[in-house]
Amino acid sequence: MRFADTVVLITGAGTGIGAATARRVVAEGGKVVLTGRREAPLREVADPLGDAALVLPANAADSAAMKGVVAATLERFGRLDVVVANAGGHGLGSALDTDDASWAQAIEVNLTTAFVTIREALPALSVRGGSIVLVSSLAGLFAGPAVAGYVTTKHALIGLTRSIARDYGKHGVRANAVCPGWVRTPMADLQMDELAAIKGTDRDGAYGIATENVPLGRPATSEEVAAVITFLGSSDAAIVSGAVVTADAGSSAVDLPTIAFD
Numbered sequence: 001m002r003f004a005d006t007v008v009l010i011t012g013a014g015t016g017i018g019a020a021t022a023r024r025v026v027a028e029g030g031k032v033v034l035t036g037r038r039e040a041p042l043r044e045v046a047d048p049l050g051d052a053a054l055v056l057p058a059n060a061a062d063s064a065a066m067k068g069v070v071a072a073t074l075e076r077f078g079r080l081d082v083v084v085a086n087a088g089g090h091g092l093g094s095a096l097d098t099d100d101a102s103w104a105q106a107i108e109v110n111l112t113t114a115f116v117t118i119r120e121a122l123p124a125l126s127v128r129g130g131s132i133v134l135v136s137s138l139a140g141l142f143a144g145p146a147v148a149g150y151v152t153t154k155h156a157l158i159g160l161t162r163s164i165a166r167d168y169g170k171h172g173v174r175a176n177a178v179c180p181g182w183v184r185t186p187m188a189d190l191q192m193d194e195l196a197a198i199k200g201t202d203r204d205g206a207y208g209i210a211t212e213n214v215p216l217g218r219p220a221t222s223e224e225v226a227a228v229i230t231f232l233g234s235s236d237a238a239i240v241s242g243a244v245v246t247a248d249a250g251s252s253a254v255d256l257p258t259i260a261f262d
Helices: 016-027 039-052 063-077 100-128 148-171 186-199 203-210 222-233 256-261
Strands: 007-011 031-035 053-055 082-085 131-135 174-180 244-247
Touching: 007 016, 007 063, 007 100, 016 031, 016 039, 016 222, 031 039, 031 063, 039 053, 053 063, 063 100, 082 100, 082 222, 100 131, 100 148, 131 148, 131 222, 148 174, 174 222, 186 203, 222 244
Parallel strands: 007 031, 007 082, 031 053, 082 131, 131 174, 174 244
Antiparallel strands: none
């Protein structure tokens, strides 16, 4: 029951990693505030959680909206202890293929959502000393093909993590980043379906191709990444701040030029 008497705000909480994190927090005794652009998926996650879940649909990149989310959280639960900045999206295209609108969208959905949410939550988090977990990506450490906006913004989340950890540690606030590799989520499923069509296989076959050279040889589940997030958000990680934790089945341990020798 690591989250007893703990309130956790999760952005992008309607599906995938965000939804799994909400379920894990409540299973460990906590209360959750679920926010995202679409209300229906948030309700689907919240309904089985009962009174432990509060649904507040909002665009996490909107300052006024997130100010309202924090205020409603304090009104309902009287405190805010942990923020999981999980909202995100695509940033497709190489540099020459990325127009101004696509670039701005990648920054908004992947970076501004985290920045605005954290900025609006910091006063409440500083009251008792809180924790922030930013969900970056393996793309925050390495570059994938033709995803310049995604790679750039996921790298920037790590810089934001370190900046928050440095500036607000004196207020008892911790900030850490998680970098998942391939995770079975609705967004990843769409990417795998595209790969499957190219390779003449199905979705499971595409995941197999994508993780062929990953040491554990498989993608993560949302629940496995949620376990890492909840560890960092909990008091078990009380001395951990400014850290970047990979949850990538060993992907980042692989030296690409040596794959030919396997």
